[in-house]
Structures are given as C-alpha cells and as structure tokens.
Amino acid sequence: MSTATTEKRPRTKKPRKTHSTLIIGAGFTGLGTAIKLREAGVEDVVILERADRVGGTWRDNTYPGAACDIPSLLYSFSFAKNPNWSRAYSPADEICAHIEDITDDFDLRQLIQFDTEVTALDYDRHEGTWTASTAGGQQYRARTVVLASGPLSNASFPNIRGIESYEGKKILSAQWDHDYDLTGKNVAVIGTGATAIQIIPEVVKKAASVKVFQRTPGWVMPRLDMPTPKVAQAVFAKVPAVQQAARNALFLSHEVAATGLVWDTPVTSLIERIGAAHLRLTVKDPWLRRQLTPEFRAGCKRMLMSSDYYPALQKDNCKLITWPIATIVPQGLRTADAVEHHVDAIIFATGYDVQLGGPPYPITGAAGRVLQEEWAGHAQAYKSASTHGYPNLFFTAGPNSGPGHNSLLVYVQGQISYAVAGIRTILDKDLVSLDVRPDVQAKHNESMQKRLKRTTWMSGCTSWYLTKDGFNGAMYPGFATQYLRQMQNFRADDYEMVSHGARRLWNVPAAEAV
C-alpha cells in the first residue's frame, strides 16, 4: 500500500521528457498493456506503481485463503499463459508469482517506476500531453495515458458505530497483518461476501472461536477446486494449443452462464436451484439454511464460489450471527438482540472503496473539468475506454465494463487492445488529441442503459455495482464475446482528432503549438 506521506509536500520536479505512454499501475492490467504496446511498436512506455512490487490486487490481498474464483486457465492472459497452475483455482501467492514471472519474461521491470504514487493527472490542451504528479514530487509527462489502477485497489475500515472505541485487534482483509497470530483467539468476522467466504474457512482452522456477522447472504455455488494433474501441466507446457483449447472450453461454459447471470431469465431460476440444492446438501439445520438463503435473484450481486464456506460455518467453533450490529464497543460488538460479544480481534471483510466515480486522484481534462466531479453523479464513457473531454486517456475497468459471469482478465484483454489501437492512431497520425465525440458517447450510453434494464443487476437488489440512486455505470450488459467484439473494433470516426500537421496548416500561433 501507499508509503507516501502528505504532511510535508516534497518539491515538485518537472518532467524530464515526454514519453509516448504512461501506464498507471503494475498489476495484471498495467503489465499486459505494456506487453501489447511494445508488440505494437510503442517502446517509450513508463509504468508508475505506488508499491515496491508488481502484482496489484494480488500483491495487496494476502489474507488467508485468498484465491481466484474463476478458473486459473481463464484467469490469465491468453498471450501470457502459465502451464504450471497448481490448482484449478490458484491461490493469491501463486497468481502474484505468475505476475512477477510475466514481468521478467517480457522484460518489463525496466519500464516500472516503483514507489511512485500518482496524486494528480492534468491535461495540457495545447501540447496534447498529460502530466502525472506523484507523491514523491517527480512529474511524468506523456502523449497518452492508460489508467490501470484497478477499480478495487483501495479499502478502508467501514463506518460502523463505535468502531473507534474498539480496543482489540482490527484487521482489514485487504491489508492483512501477518504478524498477528489468530491461533486460539476469539475472532469476529464482519461480512459474508467474496472475500469473507475465503477467509472464514481458514480462520476457523486456527481460532478458538469465530463469530460471523452477516447482513445479506449471497448465492454460493460449489467451487470444484482440485490440484492440476502433473500430466495436464506437462501437456500444457509442451502443446500450448491444448491449453488454449481448455481455455476456450472454459470461456464458452462461462458464456453459457451469462444467459442466467447477466439477464433475468428462467436460467437464473435454474442457477438459484443449484444454489439452493448446494445449501440443502451441505447445511443440515433448517434455520441456518433459512439464514443463508438469499432474497435476491442469482447474479444480482456477485456470485460466491466456495465448497468450504458452508462446512466451516457449521464447525463447533464457528457461529453465524444475523442480528444487526448495534455498535462496536471497547471489547467487541453488540448486536440488536442485546448481547455483547467479546472478541480478541475483528476481521473486516466489508469490501472495497469502489471507484464508481473514477480513480482516487483528480484527473483534470481539456476544459479544466475534473473527471471525478463529472462522474460524481453517473460515470459514463464510450466503450468503457474513452470519455469526452479527456483526450488521449484510456480507461481499463472503466464504466460499464464489468463482467458478472466471466473472467475479468478476458475483458481486460479487450480493453488493452482497444487502448493500443487508440495509442497507435495518435502516434501514427501524429495527433495532438484524440477525443471521443460527445454524441457518439451519449448514444452508446443510451443503448447501455436500455440494455441494462433486463439484467439481473437491475432486478431489485442493492449492490456495489449500483450508485445510491440505482444507476448502473459498472457492468456490461452482454456476453464477453459481444464486449470483445466491441473492443476489437476501434473506429477513428467516433473521435474528434486534431493533428500537429493540421495545426501547422491552420497557422496556429507558435506559442500555442509549443
């Protein structure tokens, strides 16, 4: 996480040169973008990374049990496969090691500026360049920028009444403290989402007691995790086409799930039946089953994948508590049934500071407008990648790009190829600026919102996909195949372009052209 302090502002150091591209973030997305840019002949790339290592979310999330919930074969880039995944769903440290390997294999380390946290991005409309200010004072300038800082890169303690009074150990899932030993401790876990269901089975193995505080139960599907057979690893290593075939098969099976998870259809009901059967088969007590039964359509909130969560909850040292938390007190928490629970530690698996309104650092565009202010109501972009008024800037995991049924990295690959096409256009045509046309963007968003109406996300639940007023600027309403087709088709006509050549032709004063 951030090591920067804001108490003493360091002296600003002006940029030394103008690079072709700045990439913000050295996680999967940032590194993947660098690989593809270099493949496309863009060599002058700088990656700014706030930490001292690559890995992004997989470097930060080291809580016990952290793993992907999409099969590893699909949760990786098709252009940087790993034949050696140890399991169907790999643990976080293995994914992180894979990201380190990619960095070395593609010789990316030299491009990365570590310990460099971006604090602001400003566009210079005369030069057509972006300047990134950083916590250390050094500025970086480039003709194009790819934002690869991730939508869930920040987390903080939730705003629960009395939290500041707690005297025990507070642990945030995204900033796990490995020096604190949970062995023999009485522990509370707040939250039952995707992170919590991975943490709980691990904590139950060590702690004396675990109380799980749940507000809303989610749909839990069995996760068929198993070690990858040695034979398969050997075949994948020797014949990459076999691994690609396995990946394609997984991709297609996830695409089929979209018919129930993206759109509210009879398939959604079928998925709910599978979830209910999973619950019935693994949880004996009818009341516990009732407490764990979701009250929203499958897919409306993120699907949970686990085969060890339900068994863990039923262990003798674990208990699910569904009473609302009235307040946190110095020794633990009080629930609304009047009982005070004393615990040595509270694990907060309460989610991330979801960045529906743009990255946490201000981005100032062509007309001096700040992106976060524009997006404070509803975030919108064109094809999730460009937004009018912020030329030469490409988003990844941008508005309406989220998958509810398939691998995020499949979508990211689409975003990378779109950004590369855009950047190549700027460099090849020697453009000052490439800015998406407002009418094109408006039309795109109209269609997005229309298509979203029939999706499970809009079926009545509240989730982190939606803003407070129920606007969905997060998810893509379609198959991954449709999204990829959209992203592979970069149409220059959709953009307003100003070239350096045209400026000279129209005799723009030299002072402005410089």
Next chain:
Amino acid sequence: MSKTMDMEEMLQKIKDRQWALADIDWDAPGAELITDEMRPRLKAFMADLCWIENVGARGFAAMAKKAPNDTIAEIYRYFHAEEQRHANAELALLKRWGMLEDGEIPEPNVNIRLAIEWLDKYADDMSLSVLGTVIPMLEVALDGALLKFLLDEVNDPICHAVFEKINNDESRHIAVDFAVLDMLGHAKARKLAIEFVSGVASPGLIIGALMYIPLLNRVRNEVVDMGLQPERLYVAMGRFKKLGDRGEATHRVPLYQVLKWHAAMVINPKHPYHLLANTMVTLSDHYPKFLLRPIPTWFKELTYEPVSSTVSKPGARKDAA
C-alpha cells in the same frame, strides 16, 4: 397513524435507540421485593411472556422477507432482533429473581410449542397482509395488558427499568405495525380480496387460528389467576381497534375486520367463545407429546448472559423434548 410515516427516519431512530443487557446492573438491590407467594406464578407467566416475545420475533423474521421495500425490511430485521432482546431481558429478570438454575431455560408450554411449529412451517409463506394484521394484535395485547399488569404487581426497580426500555421499543413496533397495516389497506380491493380468500382458505391460516385461540386464552387465564382484572386485557384488545380505525385505509384489510370481530368476542367474558377456547386449552394439554416436532434451533438462541465470549451452539445440544 399517519400513512406518510418516514420509514428512513424511523429506521435511524431505531438504530439510535439500541440498548443491551450489559447496560443494566442485574445485581442491583430490589430482587428481594419478589415475595415467595408470587414466585411460582410469576415464573410461569414470565416464561410464557418470554416465549411469546420469541414467537413474535419469528413473526418479524417472516415479515422481513415480505417487506415492500428495503427500508421496511431492515426495520423488520431490527424488530426481529429487538423481540429477541426483550425475551433475553425477561430471561435475565427471571435469573435475577433466582428463578433459573445456571444454564436453565424455562420450558415452553404446549401452546407455545404448537405456535412455534406453526410459525416454522407456515409463517414464511403467509402474505404480508396476514402477518401484518396478526402481529400488531399480538403486540398490542402484550404491550397494553401483560406488561402494564406486571409493573403493577412487581416493585423491583430493575424490572421497571427494563420494561421502560421494552415499552419504548414496543411503541415504535406498534407505530410501524399500524402504518404498514394502513399501507396494506391502500391496495386495490381486488388484491385484498384475493389475498384474504387465498390466505384464509389456506390450511396454514386455519391451523394458525387453531394454535392462536388456545394460546391467547391460556395466557388470559394465567394472568387472571395472578389477579389481573380481565378488563385490562380487554382494554388492550380494544386498543387494537382504536389504533386500527385511526388509519385511513386499515379498515379495508379483511383480516383486520376478522381479528377485530374476534377481539370483541374475547373481550366479552360471557361470550360462548370462551367455552370453545377454554376447551381447546384443556384439549391442548392432552396433545400427544410425541407428535411435537423437535424444537427448531432459533428457539434455543435465548440467553440471559449479557456477554458472550465464545461460540455456544444451541443446535449442538441434544433436544430432550
């Protein structure tokens, strides 16, 4: 009751007014004011009261699933917990008065057991209009008669302090209950009729009535035995009518009319209804125990302990019944 109750505001108020067993000094003087003469009947009464709170809690759990919006669902989630809180507090009073051995939880009577069975089997399938009508009746009876009577009889200041807190919670419950009942009354006549016919014709509600009638009369008889003027209970039942009729559209809820008619019968001690109801109480005493299903785990969550430090699993205990 205003039909325009601001539910968001109500939810915030509920969150702001939470209290816990730990707020109360259970060892403070006053317990000695309970006379030996009162003990056996007070114990039976408090045990029933505590189980009725728990039954009410389960009713709110069912209502949370039917709530017309997220805010009301969250309110019902709190009410579910608060009824549990009341039961826990009443258990703690029993403990304070030396009426419970360590770890002892009083046995529910057969009518409570039957009510639990009914709730577990049918409550989640009942429409909001059925639940939303029955629950206020239960709460008004509890709040208006039983609790007030108890305070007249018992001088223990801690008991008074606890019931002041409980009453404050209950007044919010009743306000929301009747606001929702009024909301339900604004539905189209056709919808009300369909829900009523399908609700009443359902075996669930018929069996429910068979549970409810003797339960109500047993508690009535119990408090009368303890010296409660039956009129007190009747005044409370009358309050159900008064609060309901204040609503703009509550009278349009058919089940409300049925319960009002039923309340009128209960109020009249000379009504032949009591012959039927008391016969049912006697009959239920002979209800074969082996037909009772095992007590559900939610029923065993009650505790008089203000603090819980480890995990105790009620479900893991073998059920003796």
